[in-house]
Amino acid sequence: xxxxxxxxxxxxxxxxxxxxxxxxxxxxxxxxxxxxxxxxxxxxxxxxxxxxxxxxxxxxxxxxxxxxxxxxxxxxxxxxxxxxxxxxxxxxxxxxxxxxxxxxxxxxxxxxxxxxxxxxxxxxxxxxxxxxxxxxxxxxxxxxxxxxxxxxxxxxxxxxxxxxxxxxxxxxxxxxxxxxxxxxxxxxxxxxxxxxxxxxxxxxxxxxxxxxxxxxxxxxxxxxxxxxxxxxxxxxxxxxxxxxxxxxxxxxxxxxxxxxxxxxxxxxxxxxxxxxxxxxxxxxxxxxxxxxxxxxxxxxxxxxxxxxxxxxxxxxxxxxxxxxxxxxxxxxxx
Amino acid sequence: xxxxxxxxxxxxxxxxxxxxxxxxxxxxxxxxxxxxxxxxxxxxxxxxxxxxxxxxxxxxxxxxxxxxxxxxxxxxxxxxxxxxxxxxxxxxxxxxxxxxxxxxxxxxxxxxxxxxxxxxxxxxxxxxxxxxxxxxxxxxxxxxxxxxxxxxxxxxxxxxxxxxxxxxxxxxxxxxxxxxxxxxxxxxxxxx
Numbered sequence: 001x002x003x004x005x006x007x008x009x010x011x012x013x014x015x016x017x018x019x020x021x022x023x024x025x026x027x028x029x030x031x032x033x034x035x036x037x038x039x040x041x042x043x044x045x046x047x048x049x050x051x052x053x054x055x056x057x058x059x060x061x062x063x064x065x066x067x068x069x070x071x072x073x074x075x076x077x078x079x080x081x082x083x084x085x086x087x088x089x090x091x092x093x094x095x096x097x098x099x100x101x102x103x104x105x106x107x108x109x110x111x112x113x114x115x116x117x118x119x120x121x122x123x124x125x126x127x128x129x130x131x132x133x134x135x136x137x138x139x140x141x142x143x144x145x146x147x148x149x150x151x152x153x154x155x156x157x158x159x160x161x162x163x164x165x166x167x168x169x170x171x172x173x174x175x176x177x178x179x180x181x182x183x184x185x186x187x188x189x190x191x192x193x194x195x196x197x198x199x200x201x202x203x204x205x206x207x208x209x210x211x212x213x214x215x216x217x218x219x220x221x222x223x224x225x226x227x228x229x230x231x232x233x234x235x236x237x238x239x240x241x242x243x244x245x246x247x248x249x250x251x252x253x254x255x256x257x258x259x260x261x262x263x264x265x266x267x268x269x270x271x272x273x274x275x276x277x278x279x280x281x282x283x284x285x286x287x288x289x290x291x292x293x294x295x296x297x298x299x300x301x302x303x304x305x306x307x308x309x310x311x312x313x314x315x316x317x318x319x320x321x322x323x324x325x326x327x328x329x330x331x332x333x334x
Numbered sequence: 335x336x337x338x339x340x341x342x343x344x345x346x347x348x349x350x351x352x353x354x355x356x357x358x359x360x361x362x363x364x365x366x367x368x369x370x371x372x373x374x375x376x377x378x379x380x381x382x383x384x385x386x387x388x389x390x391x392x393x394x395x396x397x398x399x400x401x402x403x404x405x406x407x408x409x410x411x412x413x414x415x416x417x418x419x420x421x422x423x424x425x426x427x428x429x430x431x432x433x434x435x436x437x438x439x440x441x442x443x444x445x446x447x448x449x450x451x452x453x454x455x456x457x458x459x460x461x462x463x464x465x466x467x468x469x470x471x472x473x474x475x476x477x478x479x480x481x482x483x484x485x486x487x488x489x490x491x492x493x494x495x496x497x498x499x500x501x502x503x504x505x506x507x508x509x510x511x512x513x514x515x516x517x518x519x520x521x522x523x524x525x526x
Contacts (some may be wrong), residue, residue: 047387049396299387300380315373 017114022103025118029102033251034064040251040294047298067244074240081147082237090142091238091245097134098252104128105259106185108269108278116269116279117186124185125173128260129166132215135249136162139217142246143234154233157223157305161214164312165221169211171320172204175327176264185260189268196267203323205265207316209292212257214312216250218293220300223308258289406520407492412475413519414493415468417511418486420458426512427487428466429459437482442472459485466508471501492519 013021038053038060045052053060078087104124108116121127136158143155177183179200180191188197198205214221225233235246262268262285271281303311365371398405407413418427430447446465456462477490493515498504 043391046391046395049390049393051395051397051399295384295387299383 013114018119021114021118025102025107026099029252029255032255033248034068035061036251036255036290037067037247038063040297043291043294044298047295071241071244076242077237077239079147079237083145083147086141086145087237088242090138090145090234091242091249093138093141094135094249095138095245095252097131097138098249098256100131100134101128101256102252102259104185105256105282106189106263106268107282108275109186109190111275111278115186120184120186122182122184124183124188125177125260125264126183128256129170132253132256133162133166135253138249139234142238146234146237148237150232150236151234154223154225154236158217158234160305161217161221161223161308161312164309165211165214165316168207168312168316168320169215171317171324172207172211173264174320174324175201175204178324178327178331185263185268189263189270192267192270196265196270198265198267201265201323201327203319204327205261207320207323208261208265209289210311210316212261213293213296214308216253216257216293218250218254219297220303221308222302223305254290254293255286258286258293261289262286404520406522407494408522411492411494411519412477412480412490414470414491414496414515415473415479415506415511416489416491416515417466417508418489419512423458425455426457426462427485428463428483429457429485429487430461430463430466431484433482433484434479434488437478439476439478440472440474442469443467443479444469463508466511468506468511469504470496470506471504491515492521494519 041063042052042054042060053063056062056066078084103118104121104127106117106120110116139158140155143151143153143158146152176188176197179197180188182188182191191197213219217223217225223233225235235243238246259282262282266285266289268285269278269282271277271284273281365375419425420427430445432445432447435441435443435445444465444467445463447461448464450456450460450462475490480489488511496504
């Protein structure tokens, strides 16, 4: 029978373990993020027959240090007609939401009395959506409070994009939730012992990845930024580390979305080898998905605004709904 | 016209009185966007694009990392000028005739000639260039000076790294032009 996954926390850990886990997740993720920026730039370069950054440090690995050093030393400029409190709040909200979303990415099951995840929330996926949507408040507030037309246009585009994609994204994950009978990411990964959900839920996976590109404001859906037409959209008036934190959030969101996709469709930590390899498997799967993100960015041009809406409402939403319906029927029949 | 062409309607040449059907060239257009077929095609084209970029990734970079590696130049590349001496006697080829200065369209060559003293000859001719300066910040590297010179005293070299922080350093004197360039520029091999 289907057990209702209400607030049933599987087990309670000691506080110091929770604190330690948070610190480790933080350290690992914030160690990966700068490397990710270099790897992306180097890969984009190689996709275009060139090297990418290779001057700062060995193989250009110290490039992020140089970038952050530059960003920190820049003036925190604020336009005269900006709304000051909201302007400062703008880049903060996405950072908070990104860090919060990291908490539910499962790196492994309970081992030696320690769950290898930030927290196993029974409402897992809902938490991801709730927290992820907060990031858009940051973009909207930042864009509006800048007092610039480009920023406002970028912010409005993010709002339009959000409502076009969040629904399809949710529906895409619904199929997986129905098949596993749980919203908790740990349970969902456990349910993929026999076969990864990417095979029965291929449509859902593709829709989720497409919506993920939109969620992270990446090409081909980087409408809010649109560096060619909107001069970085909502980020136009930001400079220094405030601009830097928007960039940081972009990479953090890539990490989160690929983490969720890996956990829900690619079997999370499942892989051959002993138990301590589980987080490595999870990381490998995430990195593969991140490579897809970069590959797509190197390939596709930005969609036009109406094409984006058409794709979201006329293609992805019906497809996702159909996917949910078919899955529901199959789950009931079998 | 714009109303006839836009809006997805096909253009009807009979509707325009002054056009005979021979004037109208039919243009092959892509399939109409949208619909299930459009989505299918877009998906296929996306995969094709992904394949293309992946092939570029596998091929690897083609960059010539400039300060370390230099692009080889062709033998007839017109770089920084060189003044020449006779190899056997060591006398300068330039006789100070100022034909190069006359030919120069950018007016960047300045020659002041002087008479050779019989005991202490500088050039092979009657006169020599007491001052020979090329202002490389004005030079357009057209090579007319090389063509104008009756004694092949000035030629265009292969050196192209002449950037400097100070404009006055770019006025090359006779001694600088006579000296061999510090670093040799790589030459393209035959057929490259």
